[in-house]
Amino acid sequence: MQMRFDGLLGFPGGFVNSSEETLEAGLSRELLEELGVALPISVEDHVASCHAPASSPSSSSSRLITHFYVKKMEEEQIREVERAAASTAKDHGQEVLGMVRVPLYTTKGGGGLAPFLSHSFIGNARSQLVDSLLRFNLVAPEELHKALTHSLKIHTDTTEDLKASLALTEAKRKRF
Incomplete structure (x- = not known):
């Protein structure tokens, strides 16, 4: 997981324009930006989709749909991602403050x-x-x-x- 700029824990990800790229391509792009590593993501890695929670208690609905993917990795691959996230990720220190095991x-x-x-x-x-x-x-x-x-x-x-x-x-x- 990651410590985000707002102090909350979350997973890497971001917005995808479906007219420009597939969900998997968008997630790979976001992983490169946030982790510094382009990981191949496939449809088989998809776990769930749901409406995002409303952004405030007063708004009862959200038009945003989140898609959750899980990728199994070996320990050495995880170590590579952690090293890259701290050294080459474009968003490290801005959007993302660091990886959290x-x-x-x-x-x-x-x-x-x-x-x-x-x-x-x-x-x-x-x-x-x-x-x-x-x-x-x-x-x-x-x-x-x-x-x-x-x-x-x-x-x-x-x-x-x-x-x-x-x-x-x-x-x-x-x-x-």
Whole structure:
């Protein structure tokens, strides 16, 4: 995954003009821009299509359709992509702040997948990630369920911490 310019986690991608290129060609172009590597993408790599979540709570619909692709890669290929992303990707440091490996483990102290899943994701990227982890049997359903349950608690704790920080700044603001 990637850390985006807005601080959210997401997958590489972008807009495709279907009158100019196929979805697969557009995704390959976006991968080159964001990762610095042109990866061949095929129709067989397609997993799902859906309407994008509405951009704001007040707008109930979206005309944007997202297409999700998953590409199996060997570890050395992943390392090549990580090196290229940091050194040759055109959008690195602007649109994309860096690659992020998804931890497929849980430590005794609770680290790993659960805290990762508690981060903020763009659109439906968290659901796409969970679906892919299950689809490719990368994490057992029971382990993923435990990680998501723990992630929900982390998210609740983070919300409470943010509320406390907000109250602190409110108090400081009123004094000035």
